[in-house]
Amino acid sequence: MLSLHEDPFHADLYGGRLTIDxxxxxxxxxxxxxxxxxxxxxxxxxxxxxxxxxxxxxxxxxxxxxxxxxxxxxxxxxxxxxxxxxxxxxxxxxxxxxxxxxxxxxxxxxxxxxxxxxxxxxxxxxxxxxxxxxxxxxxxxxxxxxxxxxxxxxxxxxxxxxxxxxxxxxxxxxxxxxxxxxxxxxxxxxxxxxxxxxxxxxxxxxxxxxxxxxxxxxxxxxxxxxxxxxxGGQAIDDTPNPMTPVAKVEARIMIVRNVPAGDTIGYGAMHTAKRTLRNAVVAAGYADGMLRRAGSTDERPGGFAMIEGHKAPILGRISMDMITLDVTDIPDHLVKRGAFVEMLGPNVAAADLAAYAETIDYEYLTSLGQRFHRVYGPLT
Missing domain, CATH: 3.20.20.10 (Alanine racemase)
Incomplete structure (x- = not known):
C-alpha cells in the first residue's frame, strides 16, 4: 500500500497506522x-x-x-x-x-x-x-x-x-x-x-x-x-449492518509484561487482575481517537482489540498515548514488540467499541487520530 500524500516520516516511526479503503x-x-x-x-x-x-x-x-x-x-x-x-x-x-x-x-x-x-x-x-x-x-x-x-x-x-x-x-x-x-x-x-x-x-x-x-x-x-x-457505520440500531468497513486502525505493541494477581492496572487503579495476567501495552490512546470511556474497571468490562483472530480485552483506563490489553490467552508468537494490533476495523466494528464507550460510531470515525501513519488501500 502507498500513502496518498507524501509523508516526511518513515512508517516505522509511527505508533500505529490508519488504513482507509x-x-x-x-x-x-x-x-x-x-x-x-x-x-x-x-x-x-x-x-x-x-x-x-x-x-x-x-x-x-x-x-x-x-x-x-x-x-x-x-x-x-x-x-x-x-x-x-x-x-x-x-x-x-x-x-x-x-x-x-x-x-x-x-x-x-x-x-x-x-x-x-x-x-x-x-x-x-x-x-x-x-x-x-x-x-x-x-x-x-x-x-x-x-x-x-x-x-x-x-x-x-x-x-x-x-x-x-x-x-x-x-x-x-x-x-x-x-x-x-x-x-x-x-x-x-x-x-x-x-x-x-x-x-x-x-x-x-x-x-x-x-x-x-x-x-x-x-x-x-x-x-x-x-x-x-x-x-461502514451502523445507521439503524439493533439490526445487522449491511455496509462494508472502510477503515482499520492498528497500533504497535510497545512492551509485553506480567501482572501478578491482585495488582491493579493503569491510572486510578480501576482494574484489578483477578489472576496472573500477561498484558501488552500498545501505542494508541484517546489522543488518537481511542475513546477513554471504552476502558475497563472492576465493575464493568471495556472494549477489545484483535490479534490474528484472538480477542484482547482492554485492561484499565485508556490513557492519552497508550492502552493495555489482556493477551494472557493469546499464543506468545503473536504478541511481539513492534507487532500490529487491530484496534478498529473489519474485526472490531466501530459500533461495537461505541457501545463500550457509551457513544456512537460517528464519534469514533470522526476522531480518528492524526498521529497514525495514514495509508490508502485495501484493509486486508
Whole structure:
C-alpha cells in the first residue's frame, strides 16, 4: 500500500497506522444507490473530513463512482471540496453566516438556509442581482435544531412578492429518530414534510439520511444524502449492518509484561487482575481517537482489540498515548514488540467499541487520530 500524500516520516516511526479503503466507500455508495427507484438521486455527506477518512480522497472516489451532489457542514469544508471536485454540486448544511454570501457565490457553494433571517438575506441578494442563486431551504419537522418552522416555511414560500426571483434548488428536512425506524417520530416527520412541501413538488426534495435510505422508498423523495453508512457505520440500531468497513486502525505493541494477581492496572487503579495476567501495552490512546470511556474497571468490562483472530480485552483506563490489553490467552508468537494490533476495523466494528464507550460510531470515525501513519488501500 502507498500513502496518498507524501509523508516526511518513515512508517516505522509511527505508533500505529490508519488504513482507509476509498473503494469501499464507493462500494457503499453504490449499494445505497441501488436501494433507490426512479429518478431519486443519491448524494453523499462528506463533512468532518469525510467522517475522518479524508475529504479529498473520499470525495474523489465517490465522484468517480457517479455521485454528483455533496453535503458538508461549514463553508471552509465546501471551499476545500470545490478544489477537489470542480464540477460537483456542493451544499453547506450549517447555513449562511452574516457577510459570507460573496464567498458562497465565488466558490459556487449552495448554503442550506436554516432560519428566516438567512432566507431573507439570500432573497435580498437575489433581488439585488435580479436573478435566483441556488440554495436549499431547510424546514424543521420536529428535531428543533436548524430549519424554518412549518408556518414560516409555508408563509415565506407562498409569498411571491417576498420571494422575488429566488427559487430554492432543494427543500429539505432531517430525521430525529432514524436509527430506530419504529419510532413514531419518523412517521410524524414524514407526513409533515410531505404535506408542507406538496405545493412545491417541482423543486427537489430531501428527507433521508443513511437511516432514511434503509427505511424504504416513502422516505426517499428526490434526493437522499447518506453519511455514516458510506463509511461502514451502523445507521439503524439493533439490526445487522449491511455496509462494508472502510477503515482499520492498528497500533504497535510497545512492551509485553506480567501482572501478578491482585495488582491493579493503569491510572486510578480501576482494574484489578483477578489472576496472573500477561498484558501488552500498545501505542494508541484517546489522543488518537481511542475513546477513554471504552476502558475497563472492576465493575464493568471495556472494549477489545484483535490479534490474528484472538480477542484482547482492554485492561484499565485508556490513557492519552497508550492502552493495555489482556493477551494472557493469546499464543506468545503473536504478541511481539513492534507487532500490529487491530484496534478498529473489519474485526472490531466501530459500533461495537461505541457501545463500550457509551457513544456512537460517528464519534469514533470522526476522531480518528492524526498521529497514525495514514495509508490508502485495501484493509486486508
Amino acid at each position: 476509498v473503494e469501499a466507500i464507493a462500494k457503499n455508495w453504490l449499494f445505497l444507490k441501488g436501494k433507490l427507484t426512479g429518478d431519486t438521486e443519491c448524494a453523499a455527506a462528506v463533512k468532518a473530513d469525510a467522517y475522518g477518512t479524508g475529504q479529498a480522497p473520499a470525495g474523489q472516489a465517490l465522484f468517480n463512482a457517479g455521485c454528483r451532489t455533496f453535503f458538508v457542514a461549514v463553508p471552509t469544508e465546501a471551499i476545500s471540496l470545490r478544489q477537489t471536485l470542480p464540477d460537483a454540486t456542493i451544499y453547506a448544511l450549517n447555513g449562511l453566516l452574516p457577510g459570507t454570501s460573496d464567498h458562497y457565490l465565488e466558490n459556487d457553494i449552495r448554503p442550506v438556509l436554516g432560519s428566516l433571517e438567512e432566507v431573507r438575506d439570500w432573497i435580498d441578494l437575489c433581488k439585488s442581482a435580479g436573478r435566483s442563486f441556488d440554495a436549499a431551504v431547510h424546514v424543521d419537522t420536529g428535531i428543533h435544531r436548524l430549519g424554518l418552522s412549518p408556518d414560516e416555511f409555508s408563509a415565506t414560500l407562498s409569498d411571491a412578492d417576498l420571494m422575488g426571483p429566488f427559487v430554492p434548488s432543494l427543500l429539505m428536512s432531517h430525521l430525529a429518530c432514524g436509527s430506530t425506524p419504529d419510532h413514531a417520530m419518523n412517521k410524524r416527520q414524514l407526513d409533515l414534510f410531505r404535506t408542507i412541501t406538496a405545493p412545491y413538488a417541482h423543486i427537489q426534495r430531501s428527507l433521508a439520511n443513511s437511516a432514511g435510505v434503509l427505511m424504504g422508498p416513502e422516505y426517499h423523495f428526490d434526493l437522499v444524502r447518506p453519511g455514516i453508512s458510506l463509511y
